[in-house]
Amino acid sequence: MISKTEFIQKLRNSSLRPTKQRIDICDVLFNREKTFHFTINDLFNLVKERKDQKASLATIYNTVHAFHKKGYLKEIPINSNQTYFDTNVTDHHHFFDVKEERLIDLKNEDVGPIDIQKSIPGKKIKSVEVLVKLED
Amino acid sequence: MISKTEFIQKLRNSSLRPTKQRIDICDVLFNREKTFHFTINDLFNLVKERKDQKASLATIYNTVHAFHKKGYLKEIPINSNQTYFDTNVTDHHHFFDVKEERLIDLKNEDVGPIDIQKSIPGKKIKSVEVLVKLED
DNA sequence: ATTCTTCTTTAGAATAATTATAAAAAACTA
DNA sequence: TAGTTTTTTATAATTATTCTAAAGAAGAAT
Structure with a gap:
């Protein structure tokens, strides 16, 4: 509280x-x-x-x-008619149930480390986010 | 051609x-x-x-x-005022240069396997997409 | 070819999320 | 309390997307 x-x-x-x-x-x-x-x-x-x-x-x-x-x-980051926000600002990922238009948190531990083995000159990585789309 | x-x-x-x-x-x-x-x-x-x-x-x-x-x-899947499409329909990921609003392909091999260790009852995974946001 | 049916294109209207505007209200400062 | 700055608010403007309904094109049947 x-x-x-x-x-x-x-x-x-x-x-x-x-x-x-x-x-x-x-x-x-x-x-x-x-x-x-x-x-x-x-x-x-x-x-x-x-x-x-x-x-x-x-x-x-x-x-x-x-x-x-x-x-x-x-x-x-999802394509929806409305923009979604999250009060969880820690590094984590999401499931998106396309049918029900529902977001579910996916902990970093549930995805494992993501190693980006490519870099773009002059740019650095700001964030890495995984979106897992779900269907029935 | x-x-x-x-x-x-x-x-x-x-x-x-x-x-x-x-x-x-x-x-x-x-x-x-x-x-x-x-x-x-x-x-x-x-x-x-x-x-x-x-x-x-x-x-x-x-x-x-x-x-x-x-x-x-x-x-x-990115939040932009316009929806982006890709003619590359194979399984792959993206960099998104936020400043320049530019998308760059990221091969599956450059990310490595992503193992989702969580499941949602009654739902199956349709797609797994990684979005890497870039900054200067 | 000609006619008929179905699908597609199109201009324009409708919708809906978001952003801009500018005046009134609230918060801060002295 | 008076003056300054920020914030709220209603409303208008903007913009991506969807809807609509009529005209046009494609395919099928004759």
């Missing part, structure tokens, strides 16, 4: 003003047992459900982008 | 009528030394450049979807 004060601290440390909306979004995103996957729309609805506060869709977009930029959220 | 007749054959075998537009798109897509990555817009422009024939944007969409469904094109 992360306190409001902690969120305020963290936001300040990231030079993001701790607005009511941002604190609320933090609470929805990071006060959970497990990390989770969401779309902008998911998050918009989750925030809307709360009685205390609401945030406009534009704010959800702004905040998610700000958090992503700061490294508090990870974008999951 | 693949002949028009061959394209017509292949289209017929796939129960796709060999229209002028489809044959032209085949020529643009498959009559090349190397496989390549493209967006709908790229393809639209490539077809437009040709003097002999032009195809509407809707036809480009229709055809790409049809070819994808038949397994002649592969969709590359």
